[in-house]
Amino acid sequence: MADEPEAIFRSAEMTLIQLYIPAEISRESIYSLGSLGLVEFRDLNKKVNQFQRSFINEIRKLDNVERQYRFFKSEMDKKGIEMKETLFEDATYNIMKTSELDEIVSNAQLLEDRLSQLTNASDDLLKRQMDLKQYQQVLNSTDDYFQRTLAPDLLDLGDEQQVEFLENGGVHDANFITGVISRSKVDVLEKILWRVLRGNLFIKFTEIEQKMFDPKAKEFVDKSSFIIFAHGEVILQRVRKICESLDASLYFVDQDIKRRTQQKSEINDKLADVTNVLETTDRTVETELRAMSLELDTWWNSVKLDKSVYSVMNKCYYDLTRKCLIGEGWVPTDGLLKVKASLEAISVKFSTNDESSFPIIVNTIETTRTPPTYHKTNKFTAAFQAMCDSYGVATYREVNPALPTAATFPFMFAIMFGDLGHGFIMFLAASLLVLNENAIGRMKRDEIFDMAYTGRYIVLLMGLFSMYTGFLYNDLFSISMTWFKSGWAWPDHWNEGDAIAAHQVGVYAIGLDPAWHGTENALLFSNSYKMKLSILMGFIHMTYSYMFSLVNAIHFNSVIDIVGNFIPGLLFMQGIFGYLAICIVYKWTVDWVAIEKPAPSLLNMLINMFLAPGSVEEQLYPGQAVVQVILLVIALICVPCLLLIKPLYFKYTHDDGEHYEALPDHEASSDDSNNLLSNLNLDDDEEHEPHTFGDVMIHQVIHTIEFCLNCVSHTASYLRLWALSLAHAQLSSVLWSMTIGGAFGSTGLGGVIFTYIMFGMWFVLTVCILVVMEGTSAMLHSLRLHWVESMSKFFEGEGVAYEPYSFESVLAVAAE
Structure with a gap:
């Protein structure tokens, strides 16, 4: 059997199916689909009142049983008796016979009567x-x-x-x-x-x-x-x-x-x-309660599942004349065979010799209705997917932002949180959650701890990436380590009172040279280095994010989006901010001391590029003025292209006043099922708002203004990488010097005690302030960079989440 295709880069393909189920096996069939957990049922009775649906009496009966079970649970809580809970992985989804369900209802009533009698008598005796x-x-x-x-x-x-x-x-x-x-x-x-x-x-x-x-x-x-x-x-x-x-x-x-x-x-x-x-x-x-506590959770789960089955049956159309249950739902295309096989097994198992009965029929329907979005996840990708879905569910079959986020989110965090020691503490804490995930998963968790457990792999990568960036920054609890031979050397002789300057003797192997630690210009150097690095990282992040809009346009065969949006937008972005990124790298490659020239200011260069085109005060490279004028002209031409190409294309391809009209939801059926119930109209068409030339023009004006302004504001927004990294390093240095750093000079027994106390204070403050509080702040800033700066370049987020009917989800919601 071939492996199922992945659905992480873009959502899985969905198929709308229509089910014709004989009434006598409808409950068993829906039960089977609930165990499978692949069908998202549509409500075909939207216009029918909830209290007038076919199976409302069964639901009311089970509601009463749940009320009785809640009464039993409250009495257990009063007596301090714990109910034995059934874990999700131990739960069984066996189809319960109708007679067994009736027995559960009858037993619940008998137990309630007896327990009520005993508790009332006990209350009277207590009074x-x-x-x-x-x-x-x-x-x-x-x-x-x-x-x-x-x-x-x-x-x-x-x-x-x-x-x-x-x-x-x-x-x-x-x-x-x-x-x-x-x-x-x-x-x-x-x-x-x-x-x-x-x-x-x-x-x-x-x-x-x-x-x-x-x-x-x-x-x-x-x-x-x-x-x-x-x-x-x-x-x-x-x-x-x-x-x-x-x-x-x-x-x-x-x-x-x-x-x-x-x-x-x-x-x-x-x-x-x-x-x-x-x-x-x-x-x-x-x-009585102790005997009940051993079985109550199992009974309760059975009632919850059966109640959910009847709730789904209420979404289906019940044809009384033909004794048939008709339902519709979305299924992943690669799971369609499983659905058919499951229903076929039910049809064979519960088949009768009644001539009026017929096998379960599954039809696939061609429709213009937008399917729900379904991304297949595992325990590693689930947290990243939930992070992106909390901002907005991806439109059906568009690029899923969760895939690149799994790498870029912890790395952006690590740029702001770069410290080898702090990253190791975070990595160690996450490792404990990962290594003991099965045991912790069985525990009851409060809201804060559950958030940490759910995002354990995110925290693990954040700690690992922070160790890497801390190694590059050469920061270990704000202390530099000499991993390799320094590229700077101090003079052998100097006069007392003279300023001492180091001279370069080589290049440090990787990362920041420890010779910068403690120097007067260390902060100036790291400021310039991290600020320019933040601009470069922002440019790279936004550029590859913008490339996903091209991937989406190619997938949906939208040539006008490529010509009218992507190409002008790419030229505008690269002509200004791509040029700035290249200038930053080029400036780093030039030895300005050797050529005896002052390093030009890139900020002034970018400002004069717009305010004084063609004039360059401090030249960075030959022919700079001409290049900047050409890039500026290209950027200015791209603005009207962004504004007019797509609306004019719409005007050309549509007659004046012509609208996009809503198409019928069901165009054809792959199988007419011998014309069974073919004349029955169960579906309501999806409403499509008509679009005129004015609507397209207004939308494009807004898009152009947002894109051009966002290119500026979003690039500046990445400076938070520099600001938070600098703040974290300085706060770590101050905390070290004010606690354990000042205790190392103490001697004797008092010095040992003082050092021990200062170490405890330093460690507690490091974990509470630098790891937890600073880590939370950096995480939120990294989240903003992905939600706003990155995802706005390609993400529509107009999809609807795929929520299949699943017993596992029913029990999970009930447990909350």
Whole structure:
């Protein structure tokens, strides 16, 4: 079997198919296609309300099952029971029989009824237990209060009065109210009572150490018991209403000490009984939930898949008279045989002897409708593809920007982040993610960590490329390394106080000579070098990106785009900025000291090329004035060419007022399928807006202005490569000198400790600031260079992403 063609340079070819599926095997057929994951179904029932479609009752039934499963999961979370999750790679997509689905629905209802009964009973018992515990606390606090007040009161009473006092519970007048209130409302209750009764009361609060359950808040809160003494039933009734308005629980406490003791005994017995029943109920609930936790995720996935099957069936047209399900969808052309083979296997497996039944029919349809864009990716290219798709999905069959981005994005990042040490830290972190990708892929990840894991290969290349550019810059944590013999030498003898100048004795093998490190003009040299290098990199990046527009025009056989857009645009860009790039390289090749001439300013040269054509103040090469005038004339001629060629071509090829009209979506069918349902119009034509000469002219004016201005602004935008590279190097140097660099001079035990502390500070700040923060900044700038400066040269981005019906994607979305 031949290998499938790749679809990374441009999107895969797509085919629109039409399916005729017998109703009795429609569910099994769609299930098979979901397992295959190659068909993007079109909604043929756009004008039909969602609640009026053929299979809405099945979806509602499964929605109810999912609601029941969510109830089970919430109860597990309350009990701290973890649900055993089924991993994507372990998931099975076996077709479930209708009887099995009905059994799942029935079992879910039975489990919900039983679990609801148990949880409701448990909640009622918990409330009863909390109520008895509060009653118990009130009785205990009341006894404690009476015992504290008993001894002083007896001192002033005779023997007969003491007996009467004890029989009344230690209180002369038993006008009191007891209860429990939330601790947060204690101050409120006290203030209200003092204001209402004008201080004619006595109130005492006792904090309850154990938290009590609040039925309204449905959580355990801190509470306090209270006892309130007042005179008169009217006043006591008013106090009760105030307490109840603050959600206080009131309890009757007998004034007689013997009866109160009996109350405590009865409450303790009831509390013990309720606690035993509650514990038994909770154990039963926990047992049920633990048994459920082992299978719940498997059940849930089965229900999700079956629900997605019915959702897809609702997108198809259901012919009741012929008992046939008709669907349409996009399929990659190279996957068409797989779709046919899968449906054929279903047709054979579930075939019946019914004479009215017919095999599954798959037709390919010729259409003018624009297919969706599908790029085949793997675990390496997926992150780069997602990066480009987040800006815009490529138009069908145009050049995919993700392919070159896989190389240029990390390299542009590395130019701004060039440091051998920092790149190694980033490369090491990404290597850990790559080497352990299978184990990490099974873990639950938060949003930030998932971004790092998804882009692990991007980070890996960014670190690797940064090590390469750091080697060229000769930067290792801002310290230069002598990898090869230096090309500069210092004089053997000099007088004290004289300025010392090195002389060149050779050429450094590769990269930046370490002799520049620490010199007075090091920053001036690196500034000039990196600034010009940034212009060159930008010119190369934009030029090869612009070449992709030629590739697109050739692929779509658009000669007018080559003549009217590409050629004038290329001449305009190369005549100005290509010329500047050549001058930069030429200036580097000339030894200006040897010829005893000052190096001319290229910026002034470019400005005078437009403001003073034909005059050159500082000549770079012989005949420079003539060359610049010719290039300027060519660039000026290209502007009206960009502006007029394409609109005039449209005017010439179309009569005045003629429009582009929308063509019918379906022109012909490769197989009339014995005229089965051939008269049924399921498709709505794709709408095409007509284009007039004015529309084309306005579009071309905008394109010309944008292109000419962008050539200037985009070239200048690449100077960010120089700016961020310089900033990174300087920040790294400052961080080194202010931390570990100043600690190396310390000696003794204190010096060791100080060096250890400074090293820790340097390492933490290096990782947090230079690697993470600076790395993020450089990454965003590299992303902008690709989205704006590069992709704008050729990328239309007017495509629609290919989203096939796939069980894997259904489960992935559900997991989020």
